[in-house]
Amino acid sequence: MSILFYTLSLAGLVFLTHLAIWRIRPPKKQTAALLKIFLFTLVAGTSLLFIFPGIVRWDILPGRNPFEIVQFFLLFLSIAAAYIVSYPAIEVDSPTLLIINAVFEAGPQGLEKGRLEGMMSDEVLVIPRIKDMLSDNMVYLDGERYRLMPKGLAMARIFSAYRNMIRGVKGG
Amino acid sequence: MDKVNPAGILLFIYVMAPVIGLSANAVGQIVSFRSMPKMGLLKSIYLGFSAGLVTVIAVDILYWKCFYALFQRMLFPGIANVFIYAVLGYCYFHFVGLGETARRIRMLGEIYGSRDGLSLKEILARYNADEIVKKRIARLLGNGQLVYKDGRYFIGRPVVLFIAGTVMVLKLLFLGRKREADRGTL
Numbered sequence: 123m124s125i126l127f128y129t130l131s132l133a134g135l136v137f138l139t140h141l142a143i144w145r146i147r148p149p150k151k152q153t154a155a156l157l158k159i160f161l162f163t164l165v166a167g168t169s170l171l172f173i174f175p176g177i178v179r180w181d182i183l184p185g186r187n188p189f190e191i192v193q194f195f196l197l198f199l200s201i202a203a204a205y206i207v208s209y210p211a212i213e214v215d216s217p218t219l220l221i222i223n224a225v226f227e228a229g230p231q232g233l234e235k236g237r238l239e240g241m242m243s244d245e246v247l248v249i250p251r252i253k254d255m256l257s258d259n260m261v262y263l264d265g266e267r268y269r270l271m272p273k274g275l276a277m278a279r280i281f282s283a284y285r286n287m288i289r290g291v292k293g294g
Numbered sequence: 295m296d297k298v299n300p301a302g303i304l305l306f307i308y309v310m311a312p313v314i315g316l317s318a319n320a321v322g323q324i325v326s327f328r329s330m331p332k333m334g335l336l337k338s339i340y341l342g343f344s345a346g347l348v349t350v351i352a353v354d355i356l357y358w359k360c361f362y363a364l365f366q367r368m369l370f371p372g373i374a375n376v377f378i379y380a381v382l383g384y385c386y387f388h389f390v391g392l393g394e395t396a397r398r399i400r401m402l403g404e405i406y407g408s409r410d411g412l413s414l415k416e417i418l419a420r421y422n423a424d425e426i427v428k429k430r431i432a433r434l435l436g437n438g439q440l441v442y443k444d445g446r447y448f449i450g451r452p453v454v455l456f457i458a459g460t461v462m463v464l465k466l467l468f469l470g471r472k473r474e475a476d477r478g479t480l
Contacts, residue, residue, distance in 0.1 A: 125374050144468045192309050193374055200312070200381040207388040212464045215474040218395070218430045219458040225440060225447045226455055232446030239427055247423040250474065251397045252414070260402060267411035270402065278406035281393045285403075288327045290335075292403065293394040 125190060129197045132167045136160055136205070151258070152213055153206060160202040167198070214254070217247055304360060308371075311353040312378035319346030319383055323390070339390055343383045350379045397426065 139159050149155035168191075211219075224241055225233045252268070255261045260274030270278060285293075307314070323342025327335060354372040392399055404420045405412050412420070431447075434440040434454065441450040449455055462472055 125371065126377060141468060148469060189305060189309055193371060193378070196312060197374060197378045197381070200378050200385065203385045204381050207385055211461055212468055216461070217426050218434065218454065219461055221427065221430055221434065222439065222449070222454050222458045223462070226449055232443070232448040235445050235447065238447060239424070242423045242427045244418055244423045247426050248397065248418065248421070251401065252417070255398055255401065260398070261405060264411060266413045268405055268413070268417065269411035270405055274402050275406070277399065278402040281399050282403060282406060284393055287324050289331070293396070293400055
């Protein structure tokens with residue numbers, strides 16, 4: 123139980139740190155900044171177990187045996203991954219949620235079909251994501267053509283391999 | 295050469311149960327979707343998750359059965375295993391979702407599939423707001439989140455509306471605005 127307690131407490135600390143930094147000034151590369159917060163917390167949290175072994179006796183922290191340390195690492199890293207993959211939903215506008223909000227805001231009379239489609243342009247849904255790919259070093263502009271950088275190539279390959287495995291059609 | 299310690303191997307398997315469960319999840323999801331594509335991606339994700347969960351619980355039970363004397367000491371780590379697996383399963387769900395709905399992944403795929411990169415005009419010819427909206431409306435109508443009647447859309451089931459509300463609260467909390475467009479850089 124101490125593993126769950128300690129790891130969830132550290133995750134809570136990450137949440138508060140995230141909130142504090144973002145309220146002061148959101149970093150330009152938000153995912154990278156989140157990754158740094160998680161790594162720092164993991165290193166600090168692990169160090170605490172070894173620097174102050176006395177508090178382990180309170181039975182609220184994992185012991186220092188390899189089994190508990192590995193389980194603590196696994197739990198912390200999986201929470202970090204879940205947190206980081208969920209964050210873009212806050213950072214950028216999801217078209218699905220924009221549609222749902224637009225229909226909700228139209229009230230009980232509903233939203234006219236043509237109006238909904240007119241509200242969503244390439245400038246709102248596509249261009250900002252291309253700018254993100256440029257700033258995240260996934261693509262670069264070569265004259266007028268967008269080409270993949272190593273990071274973008276790796277991501278494209280991973281998802282292409284998965285799509286081939288499930289024999290799926292193009293997403294988006 | 296040292297003899298291999300069976301208890302050590304079993305402990306290693308016990309600690310790695312969530313990762314083994316995640317592998318079972320991925321294999322179960324891919325195999326079920328390939329063999330029964332009509333079931334849909336979401337159901338295959340549920341099926342894969344269930345396969346992984348059964349695997350994690352089976353490893354936990356196997357370990358407890360072999361080391362009954364440690365049962366009390368190892369009960370909570372077993373619960374932690376299930377918790378870690380659930381979080382990893384959530385990550386896998388996101389991974390599949392990214393391949394299915396993420397705009398950046400789709401555009402990276404389009405550029406990857408081209409010989410010489412793509413211009414903005416070519417990207418928009420292959421993937422644009424019109425297609426994005428049509429696909430999402432079809433999904434929302436398909437799962438009952440939206441209802442179409444007399445040329446108008448209405449909210450159907452409130453699940454996605456609830457998610458939209460939660461995301462908006464978090465946007466206000468972290469970024470101080472309701473929408474990305476509110477930052478005025480588009």
